[in-house]
Amino acid sequence: MAMSEPLGRAGNIERKEPYIGPGETYESITNNISDIVLVHPKDTPRGWIFGFAIAVLVLFIFLYAITDLLIRGVGVWGINIPVAWGFDIINFVWWIGIGHAGTLISAILLLFAQDWRNSINRFAEAMTLFAVACAGLFPILHLGRPWFFYWLAPYPNTFGMWPQFRSALTWDVFAISTYAFISLLFWLIGLIPDFAKMRDRSTHPVPKFFYGAASLGWRGSARHWNRYEIAYILLAGLSTPLVVSVHSIISLDFAISVVPGWNPTVFPPYFVAGAVFAGFAMVLLLMIPVRSLYGLQQYVTMKHIDNMAKIMLATGMIVVYGYLVELYIAFYSGAELELALVQNRLFGMYGWAFWALIFFNGVCIQPLWFPQVRRNLPALIVISICVSIGMWLERFVIIVGSLSTDFLPSSWAPFTPTFWDFLLYFGTFGLFFSGMLLFIRVMPMINIFEMQVLQYKEDMKREAEQQA
């Protein structure tokens, strides 16, 4: 039994509410989820076509913004001296943060045997991949000479040059590429049994061929399951440190500097918490409409949503604690520049951004203490949007706020974003949503076999209750 129960997760965790709706059978799960994908192209839902058209349009805007950027240079943005990083790095950190929920759900919740992750992990992982793709473009595009981006990677070359390993930007290259690669692998491996299911259920030869190729010859034998489970748990083990390391390293992009406001020691955990916070907000923001549109309420239940909201609240409170610690430490140290930083952060040129951030990240999440709010979909959407804005503002406050007023007042200068800053940011949504919509269309967005395992556990439980 243990072998056929994927990952050997214990089924005896006591819970009041099931993670799968009533009345489901193995067959209905398979049908409901795979039909979304296997529907004939002619019958593709109008909503999807409409959404995809808009996403592709925005994607082209993105390409346009990139083309202009490559032709003219990063001067099309509002960055300057002293604020040499602007929307580029803000967006980079923001997108990476959003991607974070995926890994957390796939790896850490897996290791902690949280069954409820099964219905959202694939969706969240896909979100991670596309968010990382969006994020990964910014460090390249923000370069003055982006065509030399590969100089940041260690590769044999005639210069005899390696990257400068003391720089956190070099660590970034490794952190992000490892993260993207492992996430992709994790996601693809998790998809194999479902690809096989798709292959078996396709009637048309073309999808059959592609799903067949993607399923790598999966036949569902016990040996297959055995190897699969081992591979999956190993990857989960590999990913777990990544959950912590990626955003820690991204926080080091700032924390190794001398810039006041960039180098509090609280940064790594605070960034990780912030990333999970933003990631869950985005999962909620996307999952709530998708589950309604595709009628997946049976699989992504209110219990799931409630859990995600709780995690959001918890990480949100960690982030707020981070803000407070930063302020406290400044006063505790009594250091001139730290005090000046607090003064500027609270009441300076970008004071409005700080207070807005406190509002969006600190105040807006407080209703989540109440179960009614955690199960109120419109409220959750509003809160998730607030958190997304708030987390963007957090990076704005850290990057722009700190750089615009640093050591020498003679160099203090504001940052004013240009049209191109906004256009590029807006354009990344094109890339993200095109990817997400394609994923929804061609891959089962919920893990079918793990849902079936959940169903099995539910059935067992019900049987046990009946026997009792």
Add this chain to the structure above:
Amino acid sequence: MLHKTILPAGSDATHNQSGIIELTEGSPAPRLSPQEQLRDFQERMELLRGKQGKAYWRGLEELADTPQFDEVLQREFPRGAAEWLDPISRRNFLKLMGASLALAGVTACTRQADEYILPYTNAPVGLLPGVPAYYATAMPLGGLTTGLLAKSVMSRPIKLEGNPKHPASLGATDLLAQASILTFYDPERSQVVFNGSNQSTWANFVTNIGPQMEQIKAVSGTGLAFLTEATSSPTFAALMERLLVDVPNATWYQYEPLARDNAFRASELAFGQQVLPKYDFTKADVVLSLDADFLNGGVAWVRYAHDYATRRRIWEGDLSRLYVIEATPSATGTMADHRITARPSEVEAMARAIAQQLGVNVPQASGLTLTEKQEKAVAGLVSDLQAKRGSSIVIAGDEQPPAVHMLAFAINEALGNVGSTVEYIETPLVQPSHNFEGIKALSDAMGSGAVQMLVIIGPNPVFTAPADLDFGAKLAQVPFSVHMGLYRDETGQAVTWHIPETHFLETWSDGRAYDGTTTIMQPLIAPLFNARSPIELLSVLRGVELPSIDLIRTQWGVPANDRFNTFWQTTLNEGLVADSEAEPVNVTLDLGSLPPAPTLDAGSFEVVFRPDPALYDGRFANNGWLQEVPKPLTKITWDNPALVSPRTAVALLNIPVGDVANLKPEDYEKLSGANGRMLDITYGGRVLRVPLWVTPGHPDNTITLYVGSGHTAMGVIANGTGFNTYSIRTSDAPWFGPATVTATAEQYRLVSTQMHHSMEGRAIVRIGTLDRYRENPEFVKDLAEFNENLKKSLFTGEWEYNGHAWGMTIDLNTCTGCNACLVACQAENNIPIVGKSEVAVGREMHWIRIDRYYGGTLEDPMMYFQPMACVHCEKAPCELVCPVAATVHSHEGINSMIYNRCVGTKYCSNNCPYKVRRFNFLQYVDETTPSFKLMRNPEVTVRSRGVMEKCTYCQQRISTVGQAAKVENRPIAANEIKTACQQVCPTGAIVFGDINNPEDTVTAIKELPLNYAVLGELNVVPRTTYLGRLMNFNPEIGGDIGITYFIEQHHGQGDEHSNDHGENSE
């Protein structure tokens, strides 16, 4: 015509049979008169006819030797169009065009893309490829010269340095001289002779001017007028004199919009002759400036700033004390120990009061009311001056009326300064005249039709003449007018003939410095364009066309064939004629004709016109470097707003700020919304709409207007940049006068490079009083929390600098904020300009900037400058964060930028505490304009977009000296290397050297108690350190540095002079 541009000075080129340039030194082949040349040209063309094959081509080559042919080809590209309008050569031109493809073999002139490199078969003596040569020359400005050494690389002048032997320079220059290299290569300089609006040729002009001059000579020059700039050139004077013999009825006027009429008038009134006071600031213990910006403008300021600085180094001797009474906040005011703000009209009244108290009996002005502070300061300075009889100086500003100058003469006389710190010499200018009266007389004559022919050599009166004269309209009435100028500017477009004038770097000339020292100026290169020099024009007007060199040699009695003339060689080599300085003259002061005392009108607005701190009188307006120079104090670039005081701005615009008197520098933001509001200024009945800029320290109800901006016809840089303040200047009150001002609702975008005014209590510029220094010479080190424990390192085996260790010190006591270093750095390091819109978003590229901070109140602030460039931290934060190792440390302690390696992450800039790194956000460098390619320093990489750059301590200079030393097998000598900013600094505030070499000056300076590191508490160990500034307040007056440092506020170590400023410094 590549060969045209690479000829070294004094050489002439001929083609040998192979078509390769041969260079012959010495005087050029004798020139034929234009008529003869034309005949010669036509004869040769005739010979060509009917020839075939070899003979035809050889004939063409011979033809190519004629100047006419040269002219045809030189203007071949856009300028060839002139030929179409030229009846004489049009047919020849068409014929030659047919053969032009084949002509490539002769002169390499086909299409522009085909440029053939012509190697030297016989290289000129002394020319080593890549090794720069220096030639002594001089730059004329306002008639007076400053000696220069021009750096020439492969016969291209690329950088100008001061001539250390020249008294007006002593090795330094001002920013205008530094920037003139850009003007020299400006592709928009006039290149073609214009006849009206049509392009023409010099030959055409010569053909036309001949009969015209004959006509005028026939009537002894009646109806002929000359208008030139002020000049001290003996050759020009002699030619003019001879010309005026031919045309005795002609009149010679001079016009400089910044003419020193007031000083001359004062000299005439007081002494009965025109003399020039010459000051010795090295001997002056007390200096009083009556609205004279003698440290950053006016006569010989480079020298005066140098001399003054020698008395502001506490380690060299007692400090002098400087009192400045001034209207517009100036560099001199910044340096003052006591600065007294006064409206320009009040300066005379105060001068009279001071003179009275010093025993010079003069009538007193009525209506002067001094504030308590002013009264106290005046009393203090009077007793100070009295105490320093014979060792003080009172100096009057050129903008002040003659009475103030006379009072200054009288006070100096009364204090016994004449003979010790002040002496009078004969003016080096040729026939100095009253410029404003002169231009008025000229325009009256033009208006009445009395001027039949006007020859303008140099000035641009249509733009610069007082507006009431309506010079432009009257010029149109003159039947025949000639303008020679560097640009085909407003005047150049309004005349019958416009002749391009040579830049001083491309022609022979001569001139005299403020003290009479004479320089024969040699060209560094053959003229880039078809320009002629003023003396050549004068010679043509006399009917004999001679090249400049012949005219100069003749003037100085050096025969053309005398190759080994010692005088000639020594003079050119030294850059000055030995013993040519003027002798002091004995003058007798007579105050009898002192103008009557004025009555002050406290109620009215006053407008004061000032030379632009960067553009001078507007002749440099097409110079992008100068347009982009942040003007001292306001830090505005690309504009010339009306400067007003905070109180005036508040009153004009009704800004609700409460008590204006108590506004602190950090409150400036409350007023900054007013910046850029358009004012309508009515002066002399004319209205100018100009944006205002709130300027701390400016007198109330007074408006400063810088002249020289707002050209309409000069070039793309100058046109439409700024506001033409000449448009309201009048001939009767060219400097200041009453005006009415109304605010409009219109807003204009002004761009400043420094938006914050307060130091926020941080110990960035460290200032103390002399008393505090005497109590504790090391006081600057107590102003920041540097903990010795910081020096402890986790790591062992840190790099030890055993060889050279380059370092720099900047003395804040002597930095006047003049910006010469900024422009010198730009010239040395090929730094691009970015334009107003890029400066607006904080992307200026200057490697060195002059930070300005205010202390005290905005009404009466203390003003502090601090030059800031890369400080070359030993533990550089920028290096750590670069992922591609594009910024690394050299073994000699230089933080190097490897441009080729830079990918542009910009993290280094973010992590730079000093924010001295500059990024090429866009493609800023003009890589296409051919003349700019010639201008660049070949030793410094030109940076493309996407690359970070910054100060390198002039690494190229270090390498050059280091290589030379290695070749000569010797160590680098002490003080042998000078950075560009150091070399140009008039006051020697910047010192560079090897801090491991005990004999280097920098090593000694770093030992001084005043030495401190800005942000040293970060433990980045900067190699550039600063010397804290000392204020020599008069104890009788008392003073306050206006700044309370964070540490004093929080640890109770405040000194006696602290006030409660800086309370909000967190």
